[in-house]
Amino acid sequence: MSGNRQFISLRQAKAPFFVGIDLGGQSVKVGVVDDDGRPLSWLSVPTNVEKGPENAAKQIGAAVHKGIRDAGLKPSAVARVGLGSPGTLDLRAGKMINPTNFPGWGGFPIRDRVSLHCGMPVAFANDASAAAYGEFWVGSGRTFHSMILLTLGTGVGCGVIIGDLIIEGENGFGTECGHIIVDCCENARACSCGQTGHLESYASAVGVVKRTQDAIRSGRATSLAERLEKGEDLSPLMIAEEAQDGDELSLEIVMETAKYLGVGIVSLVHTIDPSGVLLGGSMTFGVSEDLGRRFLEQVRAEFRKRTFPLLAERTVIELASLGNDAGYLGAAGMARLENLKTK
Helix, strand or coil: CCCCCCCCCCCCCCCCEEEEEEECCCEEEEEEECCCCCEEEEEEEECCHHHCHHHHHHHHHHHHHHHHHHCCCCHHHEEEEEEEECCCEECCCCEECCCCCCCCCCCCCHHHHHHHHHCCCEEEEEHHHHHHHHHHHHCCCCCCCEEEEEEECCCEEEEEEECCEECCCCCCCCCCHHHCECCCCCCCCECCCCCECEHHHHHCHHHHHHHHHHHHHCCCCCCHHHHHHCCCCCCHHHHHHHHHCCCHHHHHHHHHHHHHHHHHHHHHHHHHCCCEEEEECCCCCCCCHHHHHHHHHHHHHHHHHHCCHHHHHHCEEEECCCHHHHHHHHHHHHHHHHHHHCC
């Protein structure tokens, strides 16, 4: 939906209404949706992390009210607000726990302060769980009864939905699936969390770049070297472009990334047995349709090779469809779900 966002008019909308907030390190996305998950308005404001969480909570409250006005509504028409936040969370207390990219925000009651500044009850969730619920509600997972979303970016995020249950866990670590083990060797790659052999070490943007750098340092011939000599920064996008143009090392890195994802998905499916698994985020190598298809098929092939025949036949593995809109739509959907449970 992002990049081709389609809004409905207030006349077309179905009450009640909900606001979804996707809190990111650079920006906060806010959208107003109707009871069917159709957006009426959307805006983005800077997070300004360095100004502190109280300032951000005030700005979010103001953005919520602007979004409501832009939708042609009054605040009384909004039943509840949903807030999707990155990092490990204390969901009961409505706080972030030592957020790496939000220095000084740890322990701040972000849920309750946003609720105060917008004057509405706020449902609080991990951003990957919110994105998963967005895909489940109105995206690629809308025909599923249960699903897993893996978001591939700087790290590997995950959300798990079973029916109307969002898996969160007793301590808020319930879907830290970027940290499942895919390599238990003594020399397994180090993860940003300090442990080794995690899926994130191999299938995140950081992991892909590090694996490529190591291969180049080992003397592997690659067209990437020419671009690096010109001063370009190595990135998954560059690797995807060179893979599409036939660079052997770049294509090997992309296909190995798919292999590690397939291995990780096997463990998740053997635990959850969902209807489907969706891959989203900025690093699905979809720079070209051809490379994106090859990447996805390699993930599927690795999964089929390592799972049970019935699961290989029935488990859908597909790309997510909502893009950057999944977070705010899912946060709004989780607000809707919480509202239904309170009736």
